[in-house]
Amino acid sequence: MIEIKNVSFRHENADEGSIHDISLTIPDGQCVLLCGESGSGKTTVTRLINGLIPHYYEGEIQGEVIANGLNVTSSELYETAKIVGSVFQNPRSQFFCVDTTSELAFGCENMGMPEAEILSRIDRVTEEMNISPLMGRNIFELSGGEKQKIACGSVSALQPEIMVLDEPTSNLDLNAIEELKETVLKWKASGKTIVIAEHRLYWLREICDRVICTQNGRIAFDMTMTDFAALTEEERAAYGLRPLFNEKGVRPVGNFSGTKTMTLNNFNFSYDKDEALNIPKLEIPIGSIVAVTGNNGAGKSTFSRCLCGLEKKFKGTVTMNGETLKSKQLLKKCYMVMQDVNHQLFCETVEEEVQLGMNDENAGDVQKILAELDLDGFAERHPMSLSGGQKQRTAIASAMLADKEILLFDEPTSGLDFRHMEQTAELLSSLKSKKTVFVVTHDPELISRCCTHILRIENGRATEFYS
Amino acid sequence: MGRSILQASVTDRGLVLDPRTKLFMLLNMAIFVLGSAGGERVQALTPLFCAMPAVLLFSARKWKTAITFVILFILSYSMYTIFGPMTTGALHYILLGCSGILARFLPSIMMGGYLVSTTTVSEFTAAMLKMKLSEKIIIPLSVMFRFFPTVFDEAASINAAMRMRGIHLGGRNAGGILEYRMVPLMTCCVKIGEELSAAALTRGLGGEVRRTNICNIGFKVQDIIFIMISLVPYVLWILDIVGI
Numbered sequence: 223m224i225e226i227k228n229v230s231f232r233h234e235n236a237d238e239g240s241i242h243d244i245s246l247t248i249p250d251g252q253c254v255l256l257c258g259e260s261g262s263g264k265t266t267v268t269r270l271i272n273g274l275i276p277h278y279y280e281g282e283i284q285g286e287v288i289a290n291g292l293n294v295t296s297s298e299l300y301e302t303a304k305i306v307g308s309v310f311q312n313p314r315s316q317f318f319c320v321d322t323t324s325e326l327a328f329g330c331e332n333m334g335m336p337e338a339e340i341l342s343r344i345d346r347v348t349e350e351m352n353i354s355p356l357m358g359r360n361i362f363e364l365s366g367g368e369k370q371k372i373a374c375g376s377v378s379a380l381q382p383e384i385m386v387l388d389e390p391t392s393n394l395d396l397n398a399i400e401e402l403k404e405t406v407l408k409w410k411a412s413g414k415t416i417v418i419a420e421h422r423l424y425w426l427r428e429i430c431d432r433v434i435c436t437q438n439g440r441i442a443f444d445m446t447m448t449d450f451a452a453l454t455e456e457e458r459a460a461y462g463l464r465p466l467f468n469e470k471g472v473r474p475v476g477n478f479s480g481t482k483t484m485t486l487n488n489f490n491f492s493y494d495k496d497e498a499l500n501i502p503k504l505e506i507p508i509g510s511i512v513a514v515t516g517n518n519g520a521g522k523s524t525f526s527r528c529l530c531g532l533e534k535k536f537k538g539t540v541t542m543n544g545e546t547l548k549s550k551q552l553l554k555k556c557y558m559v560m561q562d563v564n565h566q567l568f569c570e571t572v573e574e575e576v577q578l579g580m581n582d583e584n585a586g587d588v589q590k591i592l593a594e595l596d597l598d599g600f601a602e603r604h605p606m607s608l609s610g611g612q613k614q615r616t617a618i619a620s621a622m623l624a625d626k627e628i629l630l631f632d633e634p635t636s637g638l639d640f641r642h643m644e645q646t647a648e649l650l651s652s653l654k655s656k657k658t659v660f661v662v663t664h665d666p667e668l669i670s671r672c673c674t675h676i677l678r679i680e681n682g683r684a685t686e687f688y689s
Numbered sequence: 690m691g692r693s694i695l696q697a698s699v700t701d702r703g704l705v706l707d708p709r710t711k712l713f714m715l716l717n718m719a720i721f722v723l724g725s726a727g728g729e730r731v732q733a734l735t736p737l738f739c740a741m742p743a744v745l746l747f748s749a750r751k752w753k754t755a756i757t758f759v760i761l762f763i764l765s766y767s768m769y770t771i772f773g774p775m776t777t778g779a780l781h782y783i784l785l786g787c788s789g790i791l792a793r794f795l796p797s798i799m800m801g802g803y804l805v806s807t808t809t810v811s812e813f814t815a816a817m818l819k820m821k822l823s824e825k826i827i828i829p830l831s832v833m834f835r836f837f838p839t840v841f842d843e844a845a846s847i848n849a850a851m852r853m854r855g856i857h858l859g860g861r862n863a864g865g866i867l868e869y870r871m872v873p874l875m876t877c878c879v880k881i882g883e884e885l886s887a888a889a890l891t892r893g894l895g896g897e898v899r900r901t902n903i904c905n906i907g908f909k910v911q912d913i914i915f916i917m918i919s920l921v922p923y924v925l926w927i928l929d930i931v932g933i
Contacts, residue, residue, distance in 0.1 A: 272891050279887075300896030308891040314842075315884035318894070320835060324811040327903045328889075334898030341903060362838050380892065532849050557853050564876050565843070566850035568869035579854040606876055620854070 224248040224271055224384060224415060229285035231266055231275060240266045241439040243285075248417065248432075250383075253410050255426050255447070256419040258436035259462035260639045264419040267436065268388045270294070271417060273302035290383055304333065307377035311389040311637060313369035322359050322372050329380040343379045351375050351405060365518040367398025374405050385409055387418040391425065392637035395518045395664045399425050421639050423458075424468040427451065435461050464640045464667060472666040474689055478674035480509040480655060484542035491528050491536055498524040499682045506675075508542065509655040510689075513673035514662045521682035522662050526630050529660065530556040542627070556628040557621035561636060563613045567605040572597060572616050575605050580623040588623065595619050595649075611642055615649065622657075629653065630660040635668045647671035704748040708816035710912040711804045714741065717919045718797040725793070727926040734922065736766065741918070742799035749807050758799045765791040810834045815904040824900065836882070843877045844870070 226246040232239035241263040248254055256264040269275040273294045276283045286295040294302050310316045319325040326347060330340040348354045353371055361369060370390060377385065387406075391399050403425050409416060410429065420426060433450040435442040442461060455465050489501035499521045506512060516522050528536045531553030540547045540555075547555060560566055569575040576588060592598045595615040600608060605616050614634060621629055631650070635643045643665065650672040653659050661673060669676065678686040720726050722735055739762060746755035768788035776784055810831055817827045847870055856869055908916075 274887055274891065278890055298896075299890045300893040303891055303893035303896075306891070308888070310884065310888055312881075312884055314839070315881045316888035318832075318835060318885065318889045318892070320810050320838065324809070324904065328894075329892035331900050331902055332893035332896055334896070334901050337901060337903050340901065344903075362842070376892065527849075530849075530853060532852065553852060554855070558849075560846060560850060562846070562877065564880070565846040565873050566854070568851070568854075568856075568865070568872060579856065606872075624854070 223250050223288075223290060224417070225288040226267070226270060227285050227288070229270060229283065229287060231270070231281055231283045233279065233281040236281070239282075239439060241436075244439075244441060245285075246434070246441070246444075248415060250415055251410075251413045252432060253406075253416040253430045254418070255423070255430035255433045256417060256436065257421070257423060257433065257461075257463050258442065258639075259641060260421075262436040262462070263439040264436050265388055266439075268308075268386045268417060268419045271384065272306045272308045272386050273297070273299050274308075300332065303329070303380065303382075305382055306384045306386055307380055307382035309370070309373050309377055309385070309387045309390050311392045313366045313373065313393055316373050317361050317369070320361060322353075322356050322361055322364075325361060325372055326376050326379050329376060333380070340379075343381070347375045347378045350408065351378065365398075366393045367395065367401060367518055370394060370398065370402060371405070374402070378409075382414075384415045385417070387416070387420070389420055389637055390418070391420065391422050393633070395516075397517050403429065421464055421637065423464055423466045427466055435463070437461065459640060462640050464643070468666055472669050472676070474513065474669060474673045474676050475671070478507065478510055478654070478689060480507045482508040482543075484508055484540055484658065486529075486538065486540055488538040489525065489528055490538060491524055491533060493524075497682055499528060501525075501679075501682075501684045504677075504684055504687065506658065508658050510674045511650055511654055511659040511661065511672055512675045512677050513669040514660055514677050514679060515664070515669070516679035520679045522679055523632070524682070525679060526558060526632060526660070526662055529628065530558045530630060532558075540628075552628075555626060556630060557617075557624065557626040558630045558632060559614060559617045559621070559634065561633040563610070563617050564606070566617055567613060570604055571602050572605055572608070572619075573601040575616055576619040576623050578620065580620070581625045584623045584625065591619050591622050594652075610638075611645055614646070618649070618653075626657070628658045628660070630662070632662050633664070634661065635663065635665045643668055644671065703750055704745070704911055705909075706745075706807075706915065707906050707908050707912045708804070708808050708812050709820065709906075710908070710915050711800075711808065712816070714915060714919055715797070715800045715804055717922065718742070718800045721922050723793050723797045727922050728929040730925045730929060731922045734925075738922070739766075739796040741915075742796055742803055745803050745807075746799065749803065751803075751806065754799070754802065758795065762792065762795050764788075765795065809904075811902070811904040812906055815902040815906045818900070818902055819906070828894070832885075835885075836878070839881055840874070840878060843874055843881070847873050847877075 226244055229244050230239055230242050244267065256267055258264050266275060269279060270287050271289060271294065276295065277299050283295065286293055288294065289302070290305050292301065292305055317325055318328050323344065326344045327340050330343060348357060351371060351374065353375055356364065356368055356372060361372065364372065390402060394402065406416065406429055418426060418430065427447065430447050432446055434444045451466060458466060483505045486501065486504040486506065489499055491499040514522050514525065527533050528538060529552065531549045534549065536549050540552060567575060569578055573588065576592065589598065592601060595618060597612065597615055597619060600612065605613060608616065618629070634646050638646065647668055650659060650661065654674065663669060675687065675689045677684060721731055722738060725732060743755055743759050746758065765788040768784060769792050773781070773785050813834065814827055814831045851869060856866060
């Protein structure tokens with residue numbers, strides 16, 4: 223049983239508290255979905271349960287949290303670790319070891335368990351979760367879904383009674399979400415108490431018994447899944463929540479009227495001997511917004527890297543407006559807005575940032591473009607001090623000023639709530655007909671809001687392209 | 690090389706040595722080849738000594754590294770011993786300087802390369818535990834090794850971003866290459882480091898009990914052979930000192 227008793231918390235450097243006077247009781251074996259907008263306090267609640275607040279993220283705390291009789295708020299983290307297991311959002315940053323087997327053993331080793339016991343636990347977990355093909359591998363070579371499986375396995379090996387998952391699907395494709403769902407269902411069947419903070423809701427419909435929505439650091443509602451499912455999508459959207467039911471067969475928005483096209487020729491690429499991409503020819507309407515979909519490892523990122531001219535050995539070309547562009551010219555014509563946009567902000571102010579690499583003829587347009595992208599008040603700010611959406615827009619502004627014709631977005635909505643996802647969709651829509659936009663995404667809601675075409679890549683081949 | 694620091698794949702790496710044996714051999718390289726300690730008899734043996742990293746690299750199927758090493762070493766060593774005495778003046782010093790430095794440093798560098806490219810972090814941690822080092826040293830070190838591939842990954846993404854912005858050697862913003870790289874790299878590494886620590890703490894790192902380790906390391910026949918060979922120069926050195 224988890225008891226949160228009148229807890230308020232304010233982060234050390236924050237002006238405002240992130241949660242105010244929250245009280246909750248979660249009985250043994252219950253599976254709870256925590257939802258709500260970004261910054262509404264759901265991550266704070268998960269951190270209260272696993273003890274990272276107040277022991278790692280410091281701040282001012284009132285009240286206390288009791289998990290299965292242990293006072294998490296006053297106990298050391300390694301005591302809590304025996305009772306509460308945690309899975310996080312970012313597969314890149316939740317591994318301590320480099321190979322999978324050591325990672326499964328990591329938690330048990332920390333507890334000082336005898337070797338034989340650890341090995342038998344690893345055997346049991348690999349069998350339960352069907353991950354024996356992943357054993358003994360380098361974690362850096364696994365896909366996002368496989369990494370998340372190892373993260374779950376590593377927590378499972380510790381056999382905690384409570385599981386806390388903080389936005390576990392942010393970086394996963396649909397298949398990987400299905401597999402995660404199976405894992406969570408197994409945990410549920412074995413009687414564990416589970417708390418999941420999440421933006422994507424549909425996969426939790428059959429898992430969670432109870433839904434708690436946070437808003438501005440308080441509980442907005444607390445109801446059963448049955449009641450929650452009875453709400454209309456509009457009611458859910460009013461709380462900043464994404465749909466609970468995903469429509470089968472995503473359709474792109476149909477209103478695209480451009481007639482000119484560009485041709486991708488000979489998009490073939492191999493890493494060593496493994497063929498990663500094989501698209502002999504593809505016509506793309508200029509000015510369209512193309513969703514690039516497919517499972518992890520299907521060749522989407524290779525496609526992106528080739529299109530942006532980042533693969534030096536890539537021999538394919540793009541023909542547009544009568545010109546045939548090779549890798550080197552593509553580097554000048556294309557721009558990728560990366561999933562972690564922090565990788566591409568270099569300067570000290572937004573203004574400098576967007577002017578870096580600018581075509582000098584556009585010098586007069588800086589203010590106009592900043593205004594178009596709602597950045598006019600931020601010209602003097604440091605790009606790293608902006609919010610995620612603002613950073614994304616800064617990157618777009620710099621691409622516009624550098625006269626890039628093709629923009630490519632890599633998972634622009636991963637980990638975004640409903641409102642921010644809609645904003646991104648609007649932003650992408652505003653680029654329609656001005657630039658040709660490719661969006662690599664797993665987000666059906668984004669596609670149905672702004673994309674004019676869908677390109678599906680499987681095993682390195684373009685299996686479908688339709689509007 | 691950078692990406693392979695302590696990231697060895699567990700299968701397919703040929704002769705498996707205990708990390709402690711490798712460390713001992715690295716130490717020997719530093720003392721006797723790089724530091725040229727041990728007197729004349731030991732120094733006469735150095736070429737033989739330098740063959741060790743080559744043998745080990747071949748056994749680990751690192752063909753390219755091994756062959757490059759052998760060729761470079763033979764070249765620089767023969768320069769040093771054959772052409773060195775034949776030349777005079779400035780040329781003599783330049784030749785001696787270059788080939789001498791290369792011949793001395795190369796074997797140790799290769800030995801170090803062999804150590805990091807054929808050991809995993811877990812093995813290294815296990816070895817440190819068996820050497821009774823404090824966890825205060827082991828944990829930061831293993832975090833550091835864990836961090837190398839992350840830093841290289843991040844740097845690769847940043848590099849790609851810079852190329853799309855036209856920042857490259859010879860481009861018009863070439864002056865900023867270092868600065869532009871450092872800011873995002875620091876930001877990303879700090880963020881990942883923070884999340885990494887949080888994840889590790891929720892799995893009980895830092896508790897009061899002594900950590901166990903499932904990694905199976907220990908001295909085997911091949912370790913004993915290599916250690917015996919590595920002991921030879923010490924024996925000769927001691928014999929020299931006592932005057933036999």
